[in-house]
Amino acid sequence: MRRGAVHLSTEPAISFISVDKRFGRGRTSVLALDGLSLSVPKGSVYGLLGPNGAGKSTLLRILAGLLTADRGDVLIFGAPAAPANRRRLGMLIEAPSFYPFLTAREHLQMLARFTGTGALVEPVLRRIGLEKAADKAVSGFSLGMKQRLGIGCALIGQPEAIILDEPTNGLDPDGILEMRALIDELAHRDGLTVLLSSHLLDEVQRVCDRVAILQHGRLVAEGAVADLLDREGRFFLSVDTPDTLIEEFGARAEAGDGGVYVKIDSEQVPDLIASLAGAGMRIHEAKWVKPDLETVFLSQTREAGR
Ligand SMILES: Nc1ncnc2c1ncn2[C@@H]1O[C@H](COP(=O)(O)OP(=O)(O)OP(=O)(O)O)[C@@H](O)[C@H]1O
Numbered sequence: 001m002r003r004g005a006v007h008l009s010t011e012p013a014i015s016f017i018s019v020d021k022r023f024g025r026g027r028t029s030v031l032a033l034d035g036l037s038l039s040v041p042k043g044s045v046y047g048l049l050g051p052n053g054a055g056k057s058t059l060l061r062i063l064a065g066l067l068t069a070d071r072g073d074v075l076i077f078g079a080p081a082a083p084a085n086r087r088r089l090g091m092l093i094e095a096p097s098f099y100p101f102l103t104a105r106e107h108l109q110m111l112a113r114f115t116g117t118g119a120l121v122e123p124v125l126r127r128i129g130l131e132k133a134a135d136k137a138v139s140g141f142s143l144g145m146k147q148r149l150g151i152g153c154a155l156i157g158q159p160e161a162i163i164l165d166e167p168t169n170g171l172d173p174d175g176i177l178e179m180r181a182l183i184d185e186l187a188h189r190d191g192l193t194v195l196l197s198s199h200l201l202d203e204v205q206r207v208c209d210r211v212a213i214l215q216h217g218r219l220v221a222e223g224a225v226a227d228l229l230d231r232e233g234r235f236f237l238s239v240d241t242p243d244t245l246i247e248e249f250g251a252r253a254e255a256g257d258g259g260v261y262v263k264i265d266s267e268q269v270p271d272l273i274a275s276l277a278g279a280g281m282r283i284h285e286a287k288w289v290k291p292d293l294e295t296v297f298l299s300q301t302r303e304a305g306r
Contacts, residue, residue: 019072050214090154144175
């Protein structure tokens, strides 16, 4: 999966505009969302990140119509969120509950009767990788299989976007891999928009095209995963005289791994190399080092918390 290769639409599938949500009243009340605005581009896999209590579930529950915002707007494919256009969304917001003695196929057939989409049962079983287990009772399913069946139930309604709250929570490594592949295919092969929340930063880095980092109900960082990583990137130099670099860059330089890490914009790299070489500095190694999403997350949430 090459995240950078994905071409994203700039048209939003889902937009939140200045959304506020407070729980309770008076001094003990909690402002769960504080003027939150963000847009999820069509066809993207968009990740909501944030520490516990940041407001991720509240945002998804408002989108699903399970909670009402105090203020602000939620748009679904450009129209105000309402039952009619919420049907364009498939949701897996709380752990799905199934009838233990019914099979995967029977669950999908039951839902297809309501939505008039019986022809979709077999393709959906294939899409979620449950065709072989289709006639087994759900009581014998692993958590990963149940999660995939939950997504299958959402797909039976032919949604254009899928909303997933912590889709890999509690899954074993195989289950995580399967879920990652399914999410990637839904977005990048079938053209659905996927909005998900997760605690697993490594997972989000692998599966999402864009992310929003929330803290205390506010947006602290947002952007394409590749851009966010680039913004926090550092330039590593191994030179004969590291002290000269540390002196020149002060707080922006840090010794480590037998060289010096310098915090500069990636566009400044060619000029820096030219000026160091021009000053006669002997450079043994020079490379742009991207952080992982966890480093970006910690630096952004710490900065916002100050
Ligand atoms: N029904 C509720 N009643 C009162 N407070 C609530 C309710 N739901 C959420 N909150 C509070 O709102 C804030 C945001 O909670 P929310 O569940 O949206 O965060 P989250 O980012 O999803 O966290 P987590 O990752 O722990 O699920 C928290 O302080 C939480 O305690």
